[in-house]
Amino acid sequence: MRRSNLIVAEILEEVKKVAQPGVTTQELNELAEAMLAKRKARSAFKGYMGYPSALCTSVNEAVVHGIPSSRVLRGGDILSLDFGVIYEDYYGDAAITLPIGRISPEAERLLRIAEEALYLAIDQAWAENRLLDISAAIQKHVESHGFSVVRDFVGHGIGQHLHEKPPVPNFGVPGRGVRLKPGMTLAIEPMINAGGTEVMILGDGWTAVTKDGSLSAHFEHSVAVTENGPYILSKL
Numbered sequence: 493m494r495r496s497n498l499i500v501a502e503i504l505e506e507v508k509k510v511a512q513p514g515v516t517t518q519e520l521n522e523l524a525e526a527m528l529a530k531r532k533a534r535s536a537f538k539g540y541m542g543y544p545s546a547l548c549t550s551v552n553e554a555v556v557h558g559i560p561s562s563r564v565l566r567g568g569d570i571l572s573l574d575f576g577v578i579y580e581d582y583y584g585d586a587a588i589t590l591p592i593g594r595i596s597p598e599a600e601r602l603l604r605i606a607e608e609a610l611y612l613a614i615d616q617a618w619a620e621n622r623l624l625d626i627s628a629a630i631q632k633h634v635e636s637h638g639f640s641v642v643r644d645f646v647g648h649g650i651g652q653h654l655h656e657k658p659p660v661p662n663f664g665v666p667g668r669g670v671r672l673k674p675g676m677t678l679a680i681e682p683m684i685n686a687g688g689t690e691v692m693i694l695g696d697g698w699t700a701v702t703k704d705g706s707l708s709a710h711f712e713h714s715v716a717v718t719e720n721g722p723y724i725l726s727k728l
């Protein structure tokens with residue numbers, strides 16, 4: 493699990509360096525695919541339920557599952573990169589949201605709060621805690637700053653399959669849900685909106701966007717619950 497997630501982290505880091513104004517999202521996908529081939533790893537996303545690419549590139553109001561295309565990134569955009577691999581039969585999965593050039597103060601704040609929510613959630617991934625302790629940490633932080641959490645998409649267990657039980661929502665009541673045990677591996681992924689919670693799927697059948705057109709940010713790590721606390725598998 494660590495090896496597969498380290499490949500995810502390394503490739504996201506390289507793609508991040510190239511994500512600049514004037515670059516297309518398809519060029520980012522091609523870079524990710526080339527780096528996958530060098531590492532003798534396979535894409536977790538390409539072909540999954542018909543998804544056509546290795547990378548998900550979600551721009552501005554796109555929440556998740558944006559398909560790479562000829563769209564040119566422009567200064568002021570925010571870009572979510574979600575990436576997964578299979579290496580020696582185990583899955584890795586992580587996501588980051590980046591500023592493209594100079595972005596608005598509100599967009600900067602959205603990205604900051606989303607990333608903070610991820611780490612506050614990870615801090616709850618201790619053995620004997622409850623699953624919704626993770627969820628509640630996200631919801632509390634996000635809503636206390638005037639943003640909303642997406643309810644239509646959730647985090648998930650991960651291991652020898654991309655999506656395993658249990659689902660990990662970004663909202664919930666602390667003290668509820670399954671008890672966390674050492675050895676559990678979870679993909680924790682706050683998806684937060686500057687406006688309302690509602691999303692809709694575009695005509696491509698994949699790209700989820702905010703219904704009100706507000707900006708959305710997404711951060712994700714795959715995390716192991718250990719006897720010594722949470723271990724971030726997808727961190728460099």
